[in-house]
Amino acid sequence: MMEIGEQELSWLALGAAVFGGGGGGDPLLGHLMAKQAIEASGPVKLIDLEDLDDDDLILPAAMVGAPTVMAEKFASGDEGDRLRESIEAQLGRKVVAYSSGELGGINGVLPLTWAARSGLPVVDCDLMGRAFPELQMTTAALAGIDISPVVMTDERGNVVSFTTVTPKWAETLVRTVVGAMGGEASMCLYPMTVAQAKVGAVPKSMSRAIEVGRILLQATDDPITTLCEAVEGYALVEGKVADVDRQTTDGFAKGSAVIEGTGADNGRLLRMEFQNENAVVIEDGKVLASVPDIITAVDVHTARPIVTELLRYGQRVALVALPCDPVWRSDDALAVVGPQAFGYDLDYVPVETLHG
Amino acid sequence: MADTTNRPGYRMGIDVGGTNTDAVILDNSLGVLAKHKAETTADIVGGISNAMEAVLERAGAGPETIGRVMLGTTHATNAVLERRELAKVAVLRIGGPATKSVRPLWTWPDDLRQVVSAGEAIIDGGFEFDGSEQVPLDEDAVHTFVASLDPKPDAYAVASVFAPVSDAHEIRVAELIREIDPEARISLSGALGSIGLLERENACVLNAALLSVARGIVDGLSGALDRLGMDAVPYFAQNDGTLMAIDRVLDFPVLTIGSGPANSMRGAAYLSGHKDAVVIDVGGTSTDIGVLAAGFPRESAVPVEIGGVRTNFRMPDLLAVALGGGTMVTDSGEADGVALGPASVGHRLTTEALCYGGSTLTLSDVANRTGRASFGTEPVDHLDGGLADRAMAAVDDQLENGIDRVKLSRSDQPVIAVGGGSVLVPEQLAGATEVIRPDDFDVANAIGAAIASVSAEIDQLFSVGEEGRDAVIARAKAEAIDAAVAIGADPDDTEIVSLEELTMAYMTDNILRLRIKAAGPLR
Numbered sequence: 001m002m003e004i005g006e007q008e009l010s011w012l013a014l015g016a017a018v019f020g021g022g023g024g025g026d027p028l029l030g031h032l033m034a035k036q037a038i039e040a041s042g043p044v045k046l047i048d049l050e051d052l053d054d055d056d057l058i059l060p061a062a063m064v065g066a067p068t069v070m071a072e073k074f075a076s077g078d079e080g081d082r083l084r085e086s087i088e089a090q091l092g093r094k095v096v097a098y099s100s101g102e103l104g105g106i107n108g109v110l111p112l113t114w115a116a117r118s119g120l121p122v123v124d125c126d127l128m129g130r131a132f133p134e135l136q137m138t139t140a141a142l143a144g145i146d147i148s149p150v151v152m153t154d155e156r157g158n159v160v161s162f163t164t165v166t167p168k169w170a171e172t173l174v175r176t177v178v179g180a181m182g183g184e185a186s187m188c189l190y191p192m193t194v195a196q197a198k199v200g201a202v203p204k205s206m207s208r209a210i211e212v213g214r215i216l217l218q219a220t221d222d223p224i225t226t227l228c229e230a231v232e233g234y235a236l237v238e239g240k241v242a243d244v245d246r247q248t249t250d251g252f253a254k255g256s257a258v259i260e261g262t263g264a265d266n267g268r269l270l271r272m273e274f275q276n277e278n279a280v281v282i283e284d285g286k287v288l289a290s291v292p293d294i295i296t297a298v299d300v301h302t303a304r305p306i307v308t309e310l311l312r313y314g315q316r317v318a319l320v321a322l323p324c325d326p327v328w329r330s331d332d333a334l335a336v337v338g339p340q341a342f343g344y345d346l347d348y349v350p351v352e353t354l355h356g
Numbered sequence: 357m358a359d360t361t362n363r364p365g366y367r368m369g370i371d372v373g374g375t376n377t378d379a380v381i382l383d384n385s386l387g388v389l390a391k392h393k394a395e396t397t398a399d400i401v402g403g404i405s406n407a408m409e410a411v412l413e414r415a416g417a418g419p420e421t422i423g424r425v426m427l428g429t430t431h432a433t434n435a436v437l438e439r440r441e442l443a444k445v446a447v448l449r450i451g452g453p454a455t456k457s458v459r460p461l462w463t464w465p466d467d468l469r470q471v472v473s474a475g476e477a478i479i480d481g482g483f484e485f486d487g488s489e490q491v492p493l494d495e496d497a498v499h500t501f502v503a504s505l506d507p508k509p510d511a512y513a514v515a516s517v518f519a520p521v522s523d524a525h526e527i528r529v530a531e532l533i534r535e536i537d538p539e540a541r542i543s544l545s546g547a548l549g550s551i552g553l554l555e556r557e558n559a560c561v562l563n564a565a566l567l568s569v570a571r572g573i574v575d576g577l578s579g580a581l582d583r584l585g586m587d588a589v590p591y592f593a594q595n596d597g598t599l600m601a602i603d604r605v606l607d608f609p610v611l612t613i614g615s616g617p618a619n620s621m622r623g624a625a626y627l628s629g630h631k632d633a634v635v636i637d638v639g640g641t642s643t644d645i646g647v648l649a650a651g652f653p654r655e656s657a658v659p660v661e662i663g664g665v666r667t668n669f670r671m672p673d674l675l676a677v678a679l680g681g682g683t684m685v686t687d688s689g690e691a692d693g694v695a696l697g698p699a700s701v702g703h704r705l706t707t708e709a710l711c712y713g714g715s716t717l718t719l720s721d722v723a724n725r726t727g728r729a730s731f732g733t734e735p736v737d738h739l740d741g742g743l744a745d746r747a748m749a750a751v752d753d754q755l756e757n758g759i760d761r762v763k764l765s766r767s768d769q770p771v772i773a774v775g776g777g778s779v780l781v782p783e784q785l786a787g788a789t790e791v792i793r794p795d796d797f798d799v800a801n802a803i804g805a806a807i808a809s810v811s812a813e814i815d816q817l818f819s820v821g822e823e824g825r826d827a828v829i830a831r832a833k834a835e836a837i838d839a840a841v842a843i844g845a846d847p848d849d850t851e852i853v854s855l856e857e858l859t860m861a862y863m864t865d866n867i868l869r870l871r872i873k874a875a876g877p878l879r
Contacts, residue, residue, distance in 0.1 A: 032554075033457040069485055071552045073517045077457035113457065155454035156491060182484040240761075262760050300761075314647075314654055314673065316761055 001051060004112060004122070005043040008210055009034055014217060015209030016100075016108025017305035018231065018320075021294040023277035024104015024131035025067055026307060029074055034109045037077065037116035044112050045121035046206055047097065054195035057093055058123050059084060060140075061111045062101035064152075064174060065184025067253075067309045070106070076155040079186035080114025086151045086159055087191055099123040099197070101138075101189060103205050104131030104277075105307050110186075122206065127190060129202035129325035130294045133276035135174060136167035137337050139327050140190040143200030150174065150189045154181040202325045216303055223303035224318050233322030234355040236281055236288050237265050238300050241315045257297075257311050259319060272297070272319060274308045279342050281319055289321035290344065292328035292337040293351040296320050321351045365423025366415075367878075368588065369806025370407055371619060371799070372396055372429040377403050378802040379411035381422070386626075386807060390415035391799045400431070400572060405580035412584070419586040424844070424878065427577055428593035428615045428805040435569045436613070436663040439467060442565040443510035443541075444474040448501060448533075449557060450481040450516035450525045454490065460515075460557060465664040472565045474509035477501040481525045482517030490517060493525045498532040511541040511564040515557035519546035520856075521869065541567050547608070547815060548668070549871075555659050555668035562665060563610035570609030574602055589844065591810060595669055597622050597652060598811035598853075598875050601843040613662055614671040616801060621646055621653040621672055623804030624772045627794035633770040634759050634788070637800075638777035640682040641700040644674040645758040648772075675762050677754055681705055681777035683719045685747050694746040696754075711736050719780055722747040729779040752782055759787040774800045811853065811875035812839035818868045828868060829857070836874040850876025 004012065013031035016024070038044065052058070061080065063070065084095050098111035098118075103126045111122045127138040135147065147170045148163040160177050164170045170189065178185050192200060212230045219226040224235055239261040246255035254275050261268030270288065273280045278295035281288040289295050297306045300316040311317075328337055329350065335341060338348045366389065367382045377396045381389040392411040397403035404427070412419060435441050447460045460476040461469050479501065481493035512533055516525045523546030530542045543564035545556045577590050591599040595614035605612065624635045631651040637644045647654045653672035660669050678698035682705045688695040701708040701716050708714035710721040711732025717739070723729035725736045725744040763769050771788040773781040774797040783791055796803065814836045818828045833852050841847045856871040 029458070029554075032463060036458055036462060066485075068551050071554075072485070073451070073454045073482070073490065074553070075457045076453050076455070157453070182490065263757070266760075 001048070002046050002207070003043040004038070004046050006035060006038060009038060009109065009112065011210045011213030011217060012112075012206065013109050013213065014304065015211070015213030016103050017105050017307065018212055018216070018227070018296055019129065019205070019209055019294060020104030020108065020131040020305065020307070021277040021296050022274055022306070022308040023133065024102055024108060024307075025063065025070060025106030027105040027305070029070060030106035030109040033075060033077065034112040034116070037113045041116040041119070044115045046124050047121045048124050049194055049198055049201075049203060052096060052123070052194045054193065056096040056194045057091065058097045058099050058192060058194060058197060059087060059095045059188050060099045060101040060127055060190050060192075061114055061186075061188055062107050063110055063184065063186050065178050069183035073155070073182065073184065075113070075186060077113065077117065079153050079155065081118060082153045082157065082159055083151050083186065083188045084114075084118065086161055087149065087188060090149050090161065091191065095120065097121045097123045099201070100126040100206065102126060102128040102131045103209060107131070108206070108209060123197070124206045125197060125201040125203045126205045127201055129205050129328075130292070131277050132337060135171040135189060138167070138190065139202055139325070140192065140200040141167045142327065142333055142336070143196070145190055145192050145196050145200045147190050149191070150187060152177050152181070152185045152187040154185050202327070219303065224298065224300070224320070227298065227303045228320060231320070231322040232352075233320045234351060236319040236321055237261050237268055237270050238263055238318045239265055239268070239270070239316070241311055241313055241317060244311050244313055253309060259317065262316070270319065273344070275342055276308065278308060280339060280344055280346075281321065287346055287349065288354065289351050290339045290346065290348055291342055292324040292333070292348070294322045294324055296322070321355070323351055365588070366417065366421050367806045368408065368411065368422050368425045369802040369804070370404060370425065370427045371616070371801035371805055372403065372427070372431065373616065373801065377407045378799045379407040380796075380799050380802045380806055381411055381415045381417065382803070382806050388796050388803065389417070391796060391802070393799065400576035401579040401583070404576055405583050408580055408584055408586075419584045422586055422588045424591065425577070425581065425586070425588045426591045426593060426599055426805040426808065427573075428619045428801060429573060429612060430616055431573050432566050432569055432609050432612045433614070433662065435566060436468070436562060436665075439471045439663075441569050441572070442472050443568050445472050445561055445564040446474045446502070446505050446509040446512050447476040447557075447561055448498065448512065448514045448529060449476070449478045450493065450514065450529060451553065452478045452480040452494070454482070455517060455553065458554060461561065463554065463666065464558075468663060468665065472561065475501070475505055483522045483525070485518055485521060487522045493528060495528070495532060498529050499536065502533055502536045508537060511543065511567050513543050513545070513557070513561040513564040515545035515553065515560050517553055519544070519556070520549065520551055543567070548610070550668045552659075552668050555666055558665045559610055559667040559669065562662065562667065563608060566609040567606075570606050573609075574605055577602070593619055593805045593808060595671055596811070597804070597808060599805075599808045600811065614660070614669060615805070617644065617646070617672045617674060618653055619801045619804030619808070620774065621648055621804070622651070622808060623800030623802070624648070624774045624794070624797070625651050626803060626807050627796060627800060628770070628772045628792045630770050630772060630792065633772050634763050635772045635774065636755065636778065636781055637775040638773065638780055639680050639775050640702050640705055640777060641678070641680040643677045643679045643755075643777070645677065645762050646672050646674045647762050673762075675758050677758050679719065679751060679754055679780065681718065681720045681780065682709065685717045685719060685722055687743060692746060694743055694750055696747060696750055710734065710739070719747065719751065723780055728782065731779070748782070751780055752785065755781065756786045759785060763787060773797070809875040809877050810840060810843055810845045811873055812836060812843055812845075813871065813873040814839055815871040816869070818870055820868055825868065829870065832870045832872055833874070836872040840874040840876055844878050845874070845876035846879045850874055
């Protein structure tokens with residue numbers, strides 16, 4: 001068990017953005033929301049699954065919507081209370097802890113905002129071990145855990161709850177409700193017991209992100225090498241963003257960035273495809289990394305992650321690839337989150353096989 | 357107001373920096389007629405008018421010969437950095453029940469917030485991205501908040517959710533404030549641009565806090581003109597490298613922040629005649645390396661912090677390297693080693709450097725020893741030549757590395773060296789087709805201000821009606837160009853430099869909001 005105060009929060013926000021692979025929302029906004037909540041209500045306990053009874057109910061949290069909307073109309077702060085009350089009324093039992101739905105920019109720290117207000121702890125796990133664009137792309141779905149009831153709320157106080165036949169249907173319905181709510185919403189999904197989480201969540205991912213963030217913030221020289229060592233990752237290239245092509249298609253921020261090597265990588269030209277998160281890196285027709293492994297663009301001097309919507313022409317970046325949680329590497333999992341599931345006609349090869 | 361549209365006479369560019377106030381006079385073909393450098397003084401009117409007087413004297417010209425005066429100044433920047441002369445601002449965010457998870461000014465440094473804030477509130481209201489109301493505006497809450505303010509604030513800042521899409525609630529709140537406080541000075545976020553509530557709100561609060569500073573600079577410049585009996589049209593440099601009319605500064609002083617680096621790079625482009633190049637500006641303590649593309653500095657992609665406050669402003673993207681004329685040089689202790697800085701003797705160069713009889717080894721001494729430079733009062737022949745060569749090689753290495761990082765294309769580019777310490781830049785650098793040292797490089801800022809284009813912006817709602825979208829946009833563009841021409845831009849050469857179009861689907865009539873900026877060279 002550890003306490004997350006302002007210091008640990010800043011580590012977590014940074015680490016979650018590293019594992020977010022360019023997605024999961026603006027890390028700064030998530031950080032500020034949680035920081036204000038912790039300042040007002042005190043530190044939050046981060047506990048292990050083993051600290052709870054197998055029968056205890058935990059509630060994964062997420063915000064969904066367009067980053068540009070979140071940048072204007074961000075949360076009120078009391079959304080977590082409404083969602084928890086709705087779930088408790090529907091299931092007839094108390095929630096004992098929140099957890100993160102995905103380890104990414106905003107969503108990696110979001111449960112802390114909710115937990116600080118309510119006095120509940122946060123469980124050291126999440127449902128992806130990284131960020132993904134769709135609700136069925138979770139380790140919980142892979143383990144057969146029901147996504148329902150899904151509850152959504154907006155800052156006005158509207159609450160929508162629904163039960164779906166598959167997680168993919170939840171994805172479809174959530175998008176419709178998000179549109180009606182003005183482009184962003186808060187939600188809880190996959191309410192589960194601790195026993196379910198022990199098979200259907202990625203354990204220890206929050207504490208790992210905190211540790212990576214701490215190492216990165218304390219790194220003095222060569223932060224990129226420090227980062228790679230901390231996450232067992234590989235620096236694919238250092239260079240400049242020479243082009244960013246971005247389209248919003250079906251509610252996804254799809255596009256690609258071209259990275260032109262500088263320094264030791266002078267003359268190299270890489271292309272990174274993204275769909276909310278960074279999905280594939282290609283050089284001369286050769287794949288250097290692909291989903292479900294994590295690909296994160298970081299500032300070349302500080303190794304701070306840059307989310308895809310903030311990638312801009314001329315930025316100086318390094319691309320870092322790190323292994324995903326092993327649960328994503330089975331054939332069943334790759335059918336949901338492998339390169340082909342994202343529309344790329346290529347076979348997945350683990351990043352450590354490509355570069356190790 | 358005097359006729360601004362067609363003004364004969366010379367141009368005077370003035371740059372008020374933290375250390376120096378520079379002034380230049382450019383003749384009708386924009387050649388440098390005279391320049392003057394003086395220390396910046398605490399008294400604004402005195403400092404500006406002394407610089408003006410001195411440069412007129414050098415040019416041997418009378419005040420009547422000057423048609424236009426362009427002022428670039430760090431007053432607003434320094435007021436924020438030093439937390440002085442700032443107005444007490446009451447901050448009203450229109451965004452509840454959303455946005456309460458991050459309160460107004462909560463991200464500000466405590467000392468700045470204490471100086472600036474006269475109270476903050478979040479009231480219900482604001483818009484969705486499509487221009488529909490998020491919730492109705494809570495007008496009573498405006499009354500309650502404004503009535504509760506004791507003492508009365510110097511200014512108000514009002515920021516609504518999605519104000520760039522619809523500023524109707526901001527405008528209504530300004531009316532309500534004036535019902536209670538008729539003389540209120542109010543800054544609205546919608547006029548300050550882009551999506552991102554926290555950054556836009558911050559810029560709006562800074563703008564409100566700077567309203568009295570703006571009055572001081574404008575009065576300072578007008579007073580200096582009066583004192584010298586000059587009938588010149590005044591302009592102010594802004595962060596995008598263009599000039600604005602004097603009345604706009606009174607409403608948007610925050611736009612003057614960041615004009616210095618933009619002017620310096622534009623000045624370098626003008627002096628060298630190169631529009632696509634790398635600019636190396638070497639000072640006493642640090643070196644800024646930036647890129648010119650088509651004559652304009654490339655802008656930074658990330659939001660800029662001013663005095664610890666994150667804003668939505670874009671500024672030139674500069675790579676700062678800890679190298680300057682005063683950078684201290686030490687033996688690293690390793691065989692054939694050398695260590696550069698980052699400590700610097702800074703402005704004490706002329707007392708502390710060896711070449712001025714001091715006792716500190718600096719890059720200036722090393723440059724003298726290797727023959728790259730020759731200045732100072734004392735010989736430095738006794739210095740270890742090997743160490744000097746290694747130090748210069750380390751400088752070249754850092755500069756080449758910096759050039760490689762900032763330049764846009766893989767092909768080599770011209771490098772323009774400006775600034776007081778630019779003697780440190782060698783004749784040849786990897787990545788550079790040539791190293792150019794323009795004349796008058798030491799007053800590049802003031803020249804950049806004097807040669808800048810003038811710009812005007814319109815930000816209005818247009819009803820599309822039967823006219824059709826294309827015709828409405830064409831009409832709006834023409835209005836923006838007319839506005840720029842009205843403050844002095846050349847009608848034959850004025851263009852639209854930015855256009856933002858926002859459609860509001862939820863409104864019954866088809867309404868477009870257009871924010872258009874036109875810029876052109878002065879006639």
